[in-house]
Amino acid sequence: MRRVAITGAGMVSPGGLSVAESWRAVRDGRWLLAPASAGQEETAGLMVAEIRDLDPERHFDRRQLVALDPVAQYAVIAAREAVAMAGIALGDIAPERTRCIIGSGTGGERTHDEASRRVYGDKGQRLHPMTVPRIMQSGAASHVALDQAIRGGVYAVSSACASAAHALGQAFADIRAGIADVALAGGSEACLSHSCIRGWQALHILSDDGCRPFSLGRRGLVLGEGAAIFVLEAYDQAVARGADILAELVGFGMSSDAGSITAPHADGMARAMRGALADARLSADAVDHVNAHGTGTQANDATECAALALVFGDRLGRIPVTANKSVLGHALGASGAFELAMAIMSLREEVLSPTAHFQTADPACPVDCIPNAARDAAVSTILSNSFAFGGLNAALVVRRV
Template sequence: MISAGGLTLADSWHSVREGRWLLQPASAGYAETAQLLVAEIRGFDPDAHFERREVTTLDPVAQFAVIAAREAVAMAGIDLAQTPPERTRCIVGSGAGGERTHDDASRKVYGEGAARLHPMTVPRIMLSGAASQVALDQKIMGGVFAVSSACASAAHAVGQAFADIRAGVVDVALAGGSESCLSHGCMKAWQALHILSDTGCRPFSLGRRGLVLGEGAAMFVLEAYDVAAARGADILAELIGFGMSCDAGSITAPNAGGMARAIGSALGDAQITADAVDHVNAHGTGTQANDVTECAALRLVFGDRLPHIPVTANKSVLGHALGASGAFELAMSMMSLREQVLPCTAHFESPDPACPIDCIPHASRDAEVTTILSNSFAFGGLNAALLVQRV
């Protein structure tokens, strides 16, 4: 994992567990967006990870995905060369793809009248670029593709890899999400929606003012449980269920019923009841509409038990990394299971009667948890839910 919280999974987890304030003014270089708060990766040097010729061919979205995939493979202790090529898979979710390159190319063409662009502009921009670059780096020769379903992209990517492993289609998969969306143009577009916060991201808190954009990548190595166990892998968690749904109602407005259907599908897929869920890692964007709607969806699923289920929102620390956010939150859920610590919803100010949940305000807490629900809900009414269990 690489995020505003740090350049590794351990660093990102530490930032989330401690509820750190990571938000700073954007460094995109334009006065109109310079004052927007973002969860930007700081201290990242591409030259420390790639040769100079490689940097010119990889948009940051691909750089982040490759770096996260390298860490995942190293942690898994797996030699992908020992797997038959046709039995491997790579799926990377991204909402915007090579947005930094796209923004820069548009500025050169329309703003500066450039006669030509860098010959690698298209490979850098294309949504499948991150998946392709991970495949090149890790020599994955089976099915490789991108998933783009806005803020549910990474959850859908992991869910598809999960299904492929379980169906016996492949033996090992690299899946997750990557986003590098902090360009001037992208931030102006989100600003036009009037949902960017100027005071930080405070999910479920009364007076919250919206979301804060973030960036980075998180990638996972997925294998059948018995295969991973047989080779002595250090298994972080067991993925037990995946569900998705579409509201088919509005391109922007969330719907509690659609969210609840996705969660219900994940529970059905895992063959467990809602009573088995110990903790919820919420989509929790910090917008007025999403937080209230997600709480209503959780009420539909958990009923009167909801106030007793701790719910956290990692976007309060890491920002909203759009297509990568589901991967961020799944990674944090796995670390919660591993360390038996529930991260707080950071920077919380006061309870909102419209969000009657235990959002773990102010400080993280120790807790015994076995099963965690991770939610991802996207524009277009695209909903995804993943269930992970302690090993």
């Protein structure tokens, strides 16, 4: 079983158009929320974490943009940053030794929303000929592969809010097993269409006053968007070519609750975390920090804390636990990649990002959530959680090199 290095990371988020910009926003606990530009009177008062300063024509020519839904735009831009950081030319690697695996919960949602409005609202007779390629779930992975000349295995993973973590876990497994040498993996989401916001509104879990994970009186989640993509490669290969190794991915675990399509279960979450630790051949005592799923809903936060207690027992109160969604919002299928990127920055910078906008401790969430202010800490091993509708759970373990 080979070791797996992370040698590049790229990110497009409400916090900025790079990993560094996104990290600064998360580290500083910024308020990035505003009414959705896609919103109408039915969603007045709801907040989203939206990417507002991206000019697609600075990154793509107009002929390319015809085929690119925002979900693919975000993924390609993030992948370019990751590849540049890694200093690797994927097109020079034997095709059968490469992978591109991108997770997304909704795919080309903006295109789908516009097509539906045109057909059903405006009674349009024709749609753009690139509508289907823009909508397809594998669009982000396909465009990243085109942009980076990846000719090996390329596909999408869709498991709701665990999509990116599952994509990373699959790439990790392929490299560790010797099936591939290099992979681009992560997640992308562009879900802030009017219809998608209305769909989430119907679940009665969207907040109108910000995202406050683990805080008493929290009112729900805030939708976000963007992409985070990583270069994963065989550790020995990375060392041999003199790469700057950002971190080592050492464990992946997943589970299914098989209980409810929407209600979380602590046992299932705990099994994913224990699976990731077992895969890494680490005990729970080795974990210094947890990057939580931490959506800010009543049910998810309390259930995740119960699951953490099952894994860490009496030690839980001494492990700092952060929720990046308090700043970046919930980017659905991309959220696990967002949080892995922030975990890597915590390892690199020796700073733990806060759970921002925290107000009052909730007895149902007895964790040290690093409230409101970042904390210096030289941690070496971080557990990152992703939990999804359908009871689909995933956890990643990343370690300082």
